Every structure is written in structure tokens, then in C-alpha cells.
Amino acid sequence: MNSAAALPVNILCGYLGAGKTTLLNRLLSQGDERVLVMVNDFGDIAVDAALISRRSADTIQLSNGCICCSMGGGLFEAFERALGYRGQVDRLVIEASGVAEPARLAAFAQAEPELICKAVVAVIDPGSVEARLADPRIGAVVRRQIEGADIFYLSRADELDAGMLDNAAQVACRINPAAALFRGMDEAFVKALDSPHDPFLTSRTGARDHGDIFTRRSVILAAAPDRKRFLRFLSKFSNSIHRLKGFVRFADCSRPELIELAGGRLSTSFAPDDGSTIPVRLVAIGPDPVVLEQFEKEIKLEF
DSSP, rough: GGGGGGGGEEEOOTTTSHHHHHHHHHHHHHHHHHHEEEEEEESSOHHHHHHHHHSSSSEEEEEOTTTTTOSSHHHHHHHHHHTTTTBBBBBEEOOOOOTOOHHHHHHHHHHHTTTEEEEEEEEOOOHHHHHHHHOOHHHHHHHHHHOOSSEEETTTTTTSSSHHHHHHHHHHHEEEEEEEEEEOOOHHHHHHHHHHHHHHHHSSSHHHHHHTTTEEEEEEEEEEHHHHHHHHHTTTTTTOOOOOEEOOOOOSSEEEEEEEEETEEEEEEEEEOOOOOOSSSEEEESOOOHHHHHHHHHHHHHH
């Protein structure tokens, strides 16, 4: 198979809640390419996969683990399935889990002659990147995501002031001055996705198993909760849980809502109805197992 027939691959990384799924959906809705998506949910509820725009050619789901830690049969099968789309799609985009580091994924793409590794994108939340880097528990993970990227994408640029964006840009560029920086999805960003990945970036970053750093808890509740009371309960954990995401069908609403907690922000929006009859499906992720255990215990007692 010659290089011209190889399937281009982009990897999206970024810490929990940075905005990877939002960026990916914008890319899918604005572009004309046939894009195959591989999405990796760290929890065992495939929340991100359910939110990917139907504009994608297809979606390959990998749940219940971080793909950069599990170079096992499931991952190899997923790549084999992706290669089966060659000739039918223009690009493969891998949305890695929020705790994934790009080194192993990029190395796999570089070693596979039927794939060609294009730019690795690190999605950065300007509001929390400094605090994440300073956190002794997870700072090294965030740093390696930044170190291994060819492109930085600052999320929520339309919501934050210029000073915060400038500060985040300076922080990221000090760690990795070789990366191109973007504050929005314009023609230049889309064009930059076709830049070849610089193997030096990921070769100099180590990769480790995240099983001893992060804990995840899935919460399933059989009763539809009161919306105001439920959101008030979740807000108590806004600064202690690094990422919470899932679907809730409240007692006074017929449509499910997407609940997201990241970077201290709790947000809700209407979600696609996948037909599930389970009112509450949430995944909570963080580096402190005691906090997550307490969260799971309290939410089950409360609701």
C-alpha cells in the first residue's frame, strides 16, 4: 500500500472537560470531508460517543478505559475496523479520553503503513489549565498532552476575556513553543490539521498507565429527580470532581438533558433522545477516589 492511499489520522487530546467533543462536532458540521470518528470514553457509559454529530461517516466507540493505556485487542480491533473504511472516508479523527496522552496513539499511527499521522491537537481550557498543571496529582498528564501536540486549540474563546486567553496561550507556548496556536475554528485551523505530525514531540514525552492516577464512578438512578434539587446537589462537587458528564431526564421534563461539570462549571443542555428509559446516567472522573466514593454514596441516598 503506497503512502498516497494511507488514511490520514488526527488525534484530539485535552484534559477532562477541555472541550474536545464540542470542537469535533464543529469540525464535522463545518467541513465537507467524510470523517470517521473513533471516540474513547474513559467511563463505561459512552456519553461522548452519543454526542458526536451524525454528520460523521461512522463512529467507533471505545469505552471503559483510556486507549493510550490499553494497547490490547480492543484497540487493535478498532484500528482494523478503521482501516476497513479506506477509500470510503477522507480522514480518521480520534477523540482520546480526557486523561489520554498522545504519545502511544501517534506512535501506532506512525508505525502502521496504511495510516498517516497528521497534526495532534491539544484542546486547552484557558480557565483551568494553570490550576491543572499545578496540581501534583494530574499536572504531569496535562503537561504531556501539551508537549505532544502540534496544534493548541483554546476552547471557549468566545466566552472568556482576552487576558485569560493570552495567559493560557503563554502557559502552553512556554511548555511547547513549536505548536501552532488557534483561538477558533477558521480556515487556517482546518488547513493546519493536514500538517504532518512532528514525531519528536511525542517521542520525548513518556506515557504511563493512568489506572493509579484516575478513578471513575458510574451512577445509574432509576427515579427521575427534581431538576432544581438535583443541580443544587451537583454544584456541591463542582470544585472536587474534575469531570462529570451524562444524561438526566428530570421529573418535570420529557426531554433528556446533557449534564456537564468541568473546571468548576456546571452546565446543562438538551440532548438527543437515544430511547433509554433510565432517568439518570452519569460518569464522574477525578484523581481522588475518596471524593468520588462520597459522591456516589450521597447521590444514591439523596435521590
